[in-house]
Amino acid sequence: MNMLATLGKYSLATVKEIGKISMFSAKGFRCCLTPPFYFKEMRRHMVVVGFYSLPIVALTALFAGMIIALQTYVGFTRFNAEGAVATVVVICITRELGPVFAGLMVTGRVSSAIAAEVGSMKVSDQIDALTTLGVNPFRFLVAPRMIAGMLMVPFLVLIADIIGVMGGFLISTSVLDFSAGSYINQTVQNLEAIDVISGLVKASFFGFCMSAFGCYHGFYSDVGARGVGNATTSAVVASCIGVLALDYLLTAVFFGK
Amino acid sequence: MSNIVFSNVRKVFDSGLCVLNGVNLKIEKGESHIILGQSGGGKSVLIRCLLGILELTEGDIVVDGISVKDPDRWKEYMKKFSILFQGNALFDSMTILQNVKFAASQINKSKEAVDEIAREKLHAVGLEDRVFDLYPAEISGGMQKRAALARAISLEPEVLVFDEPTSGLDPITGGVICNLLKDTVQSLGVTAITITHDLRVAEFLADRVSLLNKGVMVWTGHADDMRGCGNEFVENFYKASNVILRK
Numbered sequence: 001m002n003m004l005a006t007l008g009k010y011s012l013a014t015v016k017e018i019g020k021i022s023m024f025s026a027k028g029f030r031c032c033l034t035p036p037f038y039f040k041e042m043r044r045h046m047v048v049v050g051f052y053s054l055p056i057v058a059l060t061a062l063f064a065g066m067i068i069a070l071q072t073y074v075g076f077t078r079f080n081a082e083g084a085v086a087t088v089v090v091i092c093i094t095r096e097l098g099p100v101f102a103g104l105m106v107t108g109r110v111s112s113a114i115a116a117e118v119g120s121m122k123v124s125d126q127i128d129a130l131t132t133l134g135v136n137p138f139r140f141l142v143a144p145r146m147i148a149g150m151l152m153v154p155f156l157v158l159i160a161d162i163i164g165v166m167g168g169f170l171i172s173t174s175v176l177d178f179s180a181g182s183y184i185n186q187t188v189q190n191l192e193a194i195d196v197i198s199g200l201v202k203a204s205f206f207g208f209c210m211s212a213f214g215c216y217h218g219f220y221s222d223v224g225a226r227g228v229g230n231a232t233t234s235a236v237v238a239s240c241i242g243v244l245a246l247d248y249l250l251t252a253v254f255f256g257k
Numbered sequence: 258m259s260n261i262v263f264s265n266v267r268k269v270f271d272s273g274l275c276v277l278n279g280v281n282l283k284i285e286k287g288e289s290h291i292i293l294g295q296s297g298g299g300k301s302v303l304i305r306c307l308l309g310i311l312e313l314t315e316g317d318i319v320v321d322g323i324s325v326k327d328p329d330r331w332k333e334y335m336k337k338f339s340i341l342f343q344g345n346a347l348f349d350s351m352t353i354l355q356n357v358k359f360a361a362s363q364i365n366k367s368k369e370a371v372d373e374i375a376r377e378k379l380h381a382v383g384l385e386d387r388v389f390d391l392y393p394a395e396i397s398g399g400m401q402k403r404a405a406l407a408r409a410i411s412l413e414p415e416v417l418v419f420d421e422p423t424s425g426l427d428p429i430t431g432g433v434i435c436n437l438l439k440d441t442v443q444s445l446g447v448t449a450i451t452i453t454h455d456l457r458v459a460e461f462l463a464d465r466v467s468l469l470n471k472g473v474m475v476w477t478g479h480a481d482d483m484r485g486c487g488n489e490f491v492e493n494f495y496k497a498s499n500v501i502l503r504k
Contacts, residue, residue, distance in 0.1 A: 044350075120349075128310050129346035133412065134335050134363050 024219070025212040028142035032150075041144035049110050049207070050152035054159065056109065057102045061160035064097045065089060065167025073176050085178070086186035089168035094195040095255075098160040100247055103206035106153055107239040111214040114145055115235035118218025119228035127219070142215045149207030157203035161196065198254040205250060206243045213239040260286050260321055261307070261416065261448070267315035268302055268472075276302045278472040279316070284465075289442055289449040291459040291480070293494070294469035300452040301343075303469065304418055307450075308338055320416070336364075339414035341438075343421040345405040347393040353404045354379065354389040361411040378407040382437060399430040403437065410441060417442060419451040423458055435461055456498045459483075468494065 072088045118141060121127050130137045165187060172178040214235045221231030261284040268277040276299045284290045294300050305311040307318055309325050318325040323334045347356050357375040365371045379389065382403040388396055393404070402422070409417060422438055423431035439462055442449040451462055459466055463480035468491055476488045483491060 124344050124349075125342045125346035126348055128305070128308075129340075129342060129348070131310055132308055132335070132338060132340050133360050134332065 020220075021212070021216055024142075024216045025208075027138055028146050028212060028215065029208070031136070031139045031143035032146050036139060038140050038144055041140060042147055045145050045148035046152050048113070049106065049148045050155055053106045053109055053152075053156055056105050057156045057160050058163050060101045060105050061093070061098060061164040062167040064101055065093055065164035065169075066171045068092050068097065068164075069168035069171040069176065073172070082176075083186075085172055085176070086168070086183045087190040089172075090165050090187045090191050091195055093164035093168070094161050094191065094199050096199075096247075096251075098164050099157045099199040099202040099206065100243065102157045102160040103153060103203060103210070103243045103247075104240060106156060107206070107210040107243055108236060110149070111210040111235045111239040112232045114211060114214025115218040115221070115232045116228055118215055119221035119231045122219060122221055123223050123228060137219075142211075142219075145211040145215055146208055149209075149211035150204045151207070153207030153210075154200040154203040157199055158196075161199065194254065198250070201254075202247060202250045205246050209242040209246055210239040213242060260284070261450075262319045263303075263307075263316070264319070265316035266303070266306060266313060266318060268299075268306055268311060269314045276472050277306070280469070280472070280474050282467055282474055282477065284448060284450065287446060287448055288464040289439075289451070289462055291463040291466045292450065292452045292469055293456070293459050293466055294452075294454060295494075296454060298469050299472040300454075300469055301420060304340070304420060304450070304452055308340060308418065309335065336412075337415045338418060339409040339412045339416070340418040340420060341402070341405050341409050341422060343424055345393070345401045347401060347405055347408070349393060352390050352392055353384070353396065356393070356404060357408045357411050360408045364412060374411055375407075378411045379404070381410070382407045382441070398426055399434065402426065402430075402434050406437065406441065410445065414447060416448045416450065417445075419449065419453075421453055422451060423453070423455060431458075438462065456495065 068089050069085055072085045073082055076082045076084060076088075118127075121141070127137050127141070130140055169180070169183055169187075172183050173180050217231040217235035217238070218228075221227045261282075263280050263282040266277050266280040267275070269275045280299075280303060292300050292303065302311060306313055307325070309331070313325070320334060320337055323330045323337075325334060327334070347353070348359065351359060354375055357378055358371050361371045361374045361378070365374060376386075376389070384400065384403050384407065388400060388404075393401055396404070419438060423434055426434060435458055438449075438451075442462075449462070451458070453459055460480055460483075465478065466480050466483055467477040468475050468488075470490050475490045476483075476486065478486060484495065
């Protein structure tokens with residue numbers, strides 16, 4: 001009976017938390033669509049999310065492309081299909097690995113930073129100060145971060161796609177003895193618009209997800225250094241799970257039967 | 258200037274903790290009112306309820322006929338207030354000048370006017386041009402307090418709220434800030450509410466004083482009548498404040 005009660009208690013708490021996050025995200029998203037907009041804040045966060053995440057995303061994409069080329073070559077030689085390496089690399093990168101790796105790397109970097117910044121602002125009364133100045137904290141803190149996430153993660157994914165395919169090309173031509181011309185031809189011929197578009201749409205959702213979780217955990221962080229630390233950890237864990245769950249859902253929407 | 262009425266204000270948190278239990282208080286226009294009490298007595302919660310940061314469980318707070326619970330007149334209600342937070346609450350990502358300009362821009366549209374007002378207010382609280390482009394973390398606690406005061410008055414409020422204005426400051430800087438607050442309130446002619454546990458600050462700034470203990474208002478009266486008023490809690494508060502630490 002005790003076990004059932006505990007299970008019920010945790011289930012209710014989980015449902016309540018999901019409800020709170022959903023309401024928070026919806027409120028934040030509504031502020032993204034209606035004025036007033038804080039363009040200066042938006043620009044600042046676009047630089048933080050987009051520009052400063054570029055090196056880490058580029059490196060991740062480069063290695064991902066190189067690894068897929070090698071692994072595919074090794075696997076496909078078993079049934080003499082090594083000619084399909086270029087096709088597999090470009091489809092894997094644009095549809096899946098570009099968006100997911102970029103999403104996870106940016107989440108690790110940005111979601112934690114958002115939670116820590118917003119959490120510190122809460123602890124030091126800066127969020128209350130915004131309210132007393134007549135500024136809606138959702139418009140000033142949440143909306144600019146959400147917009148920055150939704151716009152800049154697709155931009156990062158586009159770059160990750162290009163660098164990832166280049167990584168595959170480098171390994172294929174320098175290590176696996178593919179001819180550059182035929183590799184590029186095969187890549188271009190087998191790449192469809194939906195491959196890239198689906199990745200960019202996913203990226204936009206990932207950007208929204210990591211900003212929403214970062215802001216939510218910051219907003220509701222407990223007081224003190226420990227509270228902010230816990231909020232940061234929770235934000236990263238929840239965002240990563242959110243990115244993977246969204247990835248599955250959107251893949252099902254785009255490519256499911 | 259505003260007339261503020263607290264009627265049977267009660268605040269109970271989700272955890273069941275009752276912090277305010279039927280607080281009644283009237284603050285007249287233009288007076289400097291001190292809310293005095295021990296730490297954890299409910300002073301900050303009372304102020305957060307007044308500013309609409311926390312929702313009331315029961316009762317009402319009415320400022321010039323506008324209720325804190327009236328969503329239609331929320332903006333009008335909030336425009337009356339400005340607060341100097343205990344920890345200053347200056348925005349870390351903005352310079353001192355930007356902090357004050359951000360506040361001033363909430364009531365002024367022209368960029369030139371905002372800049373002029375921000376610089377004027379910073380000068381009024383005794384800050385020099387050299388600190389304008391520094392970030393809050395780069396200046397002293399006393400300077401931060403002045404900058405936060407400049408930000409508060411740049412909103413041209415009718416009611417100024419000071420939350421423990423001298424906490425964390427040395428006695429000399431605390432004294433300077435107290436004088437600055439008194440001068441500011443007098444020159445602007447606003448209603449001022451100060452919450453503190455420091456009797457010296459209370460006696461220096463107050464027209465009237467209210468004592469809050471464990472969520473209940475135990476005494477309200479003129480500052481001059483506080484000593485020897487016969488109220489047991491007030492007497493004990495005086496005694497406790499005069500305790501000398503011995504080796």
